[in-house]
Amino acid sequence: MIELKNVTKEFKVGAKDKVVALKDINLHVQKGEIVLLKGPSGSGKSTILSLIAALNKPTIGEVIVDGKRVSKLADNFTSLFRRENIGFIFQRYNLIPSLSAKENVIVPLIPSNPDSNWLEDRLQELFQNFSLESKMEVMVKNLSGGEQQRVAIARALVNNPSIIIADEPTANLDKKLSLEFIEILKKLKNGHNSIIIASHDPLFFDLDFIDRQIDIHNGEIL
Amino acid sequence: MKSKINLFLFDFSVLSIFRRGSKNIFIFFVFTLLIFLLSSVLFISNSIKSELDTTLNALPDITVQRLQAGRAINMPLSRLNKLLAIDGVNAVIPRVWGYYYFANAGANFSVVGIDQFEDQYRDLYTKLCDKFNFDKLKKDSGMLIGSGIDQMLKNNFYQGYFNFVKPDGSLAKVKIDGVFKADTALESNDVIVMPIKKVREIFGMKPDEAVDFVIKVANPSEIPNIARKITEIYPDTRVITKEDLKISYQNLFDYKGGLFLALFVISTFTFFMIIYDKASGVSSDEKREIGILKAVGWTIDDILKEKFYEAFVISFVSFITALCLSMFYVYFLNAPLLRNIFIGYSNLKPAFDLPFSFDFQTFAIIFFLTVPIYIAATIIPSWRVASMDADEVMR
Known part of the structure; x- marks a missing residue:
């Protein structure tokens, strides 16, 4: 279970142009639940996702995931927490352009020094699922936007995370590719993962497999 | 795996x-x-x-020079026995040597005299020199020269000999009977080794004089004491110990x-x-x-x-x-x-x-x-x- 308790997040704390991204937010996400955070750009959706993934820390309040106060963890432990629990699909994919698709997908597993046979099987499985078998050795900078996004999803799933976070996943995709992504999400729902999506794309608004939609505006949950 | x-x-x-x-x-x-x-x-x-x-390891324990008005002058051989009599002195060796200026090349040669080319040093010379025949050297009363000098003489059209100009203006022709190997050139490059008699002739030195004495000492820790005794006996001398040379x-x-x-x-x-x-x-x-x-x-x-x-x-x-x-x-x-x-x-x-x-x-x-x-x-x-x-x- 994911819980945000009285979370406020400010950027440039103490400066004149201080930005209050979140104001006293409270949020609960159940295990296996798919939640859509919707709202205009700058409303604070991405900040919530960053806090859940422990990429950032709240200014006030706390973030608890599976009973663990991730907002209080030391830096190295937040990395371990992400490695073991989080699969993050970034808006701009955040792939390493000079690596191949396969190398990008392996990246999250490198520090845990995986068994090479297991890794090979896992890669085959993922690349087959996302119809990327022929692109394994291609540099990601040479892939199309849709392919890059599928590589980013494969990377997010490679460590079997219990929480999948997608930040504006369709922002850089055309409608066809956006629908393809939604199909992938549907499949992931069957995997009993908690999925949190931040998007203002109307394509997500009427999807029946999304359990809950939360409106965010000016850093507040409506 | x-x-x-x-x-x-x-x-x-x-x-x-x-x-x-x-x-x-x-x-x-x-x-x-x-x-x-x-x-x-x-x-x-x-x-x-x-x-x-x-x-440095091959340096003499003590070198004794005679000074006159602060300038080094030749040392009479008559002083040798008094120095030998000092306790702890093993040997006193008079040295005859000097710098010979070769005007054509604008360079100084370090000319070193040795008593004679003795058989006991045959192996040593053979080891140090290229294309070397000991018997010929002995017969000729020739000289051994450094590789730098060899090259310089060849450049000045001297083949197998060199004419030294003596103080009276006459020439002393000395045959070249060996060249020190290039890997010893750091020390031997400008050195000429020849019999002491020839050196005296070239530098116009009297037969009862040497340039300086080198002294071998039995116990190295006694070197400062012996040096002090020498200056007491001969106040007109400069005594240079191995340590001084090392410092220099x-x-x-x-x-x-x-x-x-x-x-x-x-x-x-x-x-x-x-x-x-x-x-x-x-x-x-x-x-x-x-x-x-x-x-x-x-x-x-x-x-x-x-x-x-x-x-x-x-x-x-x-x-x-x-x-x-x-x-x-x-x-x-x-x-x-x-x-x-x-x-x-x-x-x-x-x-x-x-x-x-x-x-x-x-x-x-x-x-x-x-x-x-x-x-x-x-x-x-x-x-x-x-x-x-x-x-x-x-x-």
């Missing part, structure tokens, strides 16, 4: 070196050049120092070492400038990559390990390459250009070979002055970036 060593991480590091190819090739080139310079300087310095040590040689070496030190400082300074430049920032691409690695679950330790491998591979390969190049340059090519700073022991430019001298300490100095500093300069800025929130770094 799972390996205990994280080969994936090592692979990733090596891959990263190639991914940032042009930048790393530049760093490799500069780093190799600097280590090459540093190590060449130290190798030459070591080589000369080992040669110097050999020379050492000063000469240190002067040359100082020039090398200047080179050393310049190359080290350049090295640190480059290191500073590298340490002062991480490129935006690298910064973003560190952010991505953190975001997908790499800890600061993982990132630093990766950066360590990357820096270690670059710096260690540079280090080994530079050492190999440097050894080839110093010991095989004889350090062209750099060696000119060190020569000057003699009045002729010696064509000596730098003797190989392996000194583990030198390797350690070069290693610790370069590789760990480069690694630190790479890791510290990465650590600064990796310590920030991943979200902030990727933004």
Whole structure:
């Protein structure tokens, strides 16, 4: 279970142009639940996702995931927490352009020094699922936007995370590719993962497999 | 199969070196050049120092000169017995030698007289000289010359002999019966060895005089006492001990070492400038990559390990390459250009070979002055970036 308790997040704390991204937010996400955070750009959706993934820390309040106060963890432990629990699909994919698709997908597993046979099987499985078998050795900078996004999803799933976070996943995709992504999400729902999506794309608004939609505006949950 | 060593991480590091190819090739080139310079300087310095040590060990225990108004003049042989009578003195050897100015080449030769070419030294001379026939030398009363002089005489059309001009203006023709080998040229390059009688003739010295005396002492710790006794007996003498000579040689070496030190400082300074430049920032691409690695679950330790491998591979390969190049340059090519700073022991430019001298300490100095500093300069800025929130770094 994911819980945000009285979370406020400010950027440039103490400066004149201080930005209050979140104001006293409270949020609960159940295990296996798919939640859509919707709202205009700058409303604070991405900040919530960053806090859940422990990429950032709240200014006030706390973030608890599976009973663990991730907002209080030391830096190295937040990395371990992400490695073991989080699969993050970034808006701009955040792939390493000079690596191949396969190398990008392996990246999250490198520090845990995986068994090479297991890794090979896992890669085959993922690349087959996302119809990327022929692109394994291609540099990601040479892939199309849709392919890059599928590589980013494969990377997010490679460590079997219990929480999948997608930040504006369709922002850089055309409608066809956006629908393809939604199909992938549907499949992931069957995997009993908690999925949190931040998007203002109307394509997500009427999807029946999304359990809950939360409106965010000016850093507040409506 | 799972390996205990994280080969994936090592692979990733090596891959990263190639991914940032042009930048790393530049760093490799500069780093190799600097280590090459540093190590060449130290190798030459070591080589000369080992040669110097050999020379210093062969120095006489005590040298006695006679002074007149502060100027060295010849020493009467009659003083020899009194010196021999001093307790602790094993032997007193009169030396006849001098500098002969060869105007055509504008160079001084160091002419050294020896009693005679004795059979007991046959092997020694044969070992020291090229194309040498001892019996001919003995018969001719000829001379042995340094390789520098040999070359100079050939350039001045002297083949197999040289005409010395005596003080009365007449000529003394002396045959060349041997040339010292090039690898002893640091000491022997401008040296001529010939019978004492010939030297006296050339320098117009009386038969009962020597230039100075060298004294052999049984117990080296007695050298200062014996030196004091000599000045008591002969107040007009200057007594130079082995220690004094060592200091004087050492000063000469240190002067040359100082020039090398200047080179050393310049190359080290350049090295640190480059290191500073590298340490002062991480490129935006690298910064973003560190952010991505953190975001997908790499800890600061993982990132630093990766950066360590990357820096270690670059710096260690540079280090080994530079050492190999440097050894080839110093010991095989004889350090062209750099060696000119060190020569000057003699009045002729010696064509000596730098003797190989392996000194583990030198390797350690070069290693610790370069590789760990480069690694630190790479890791510290990465650590600064990796310590920030991943979200902030990727933004």
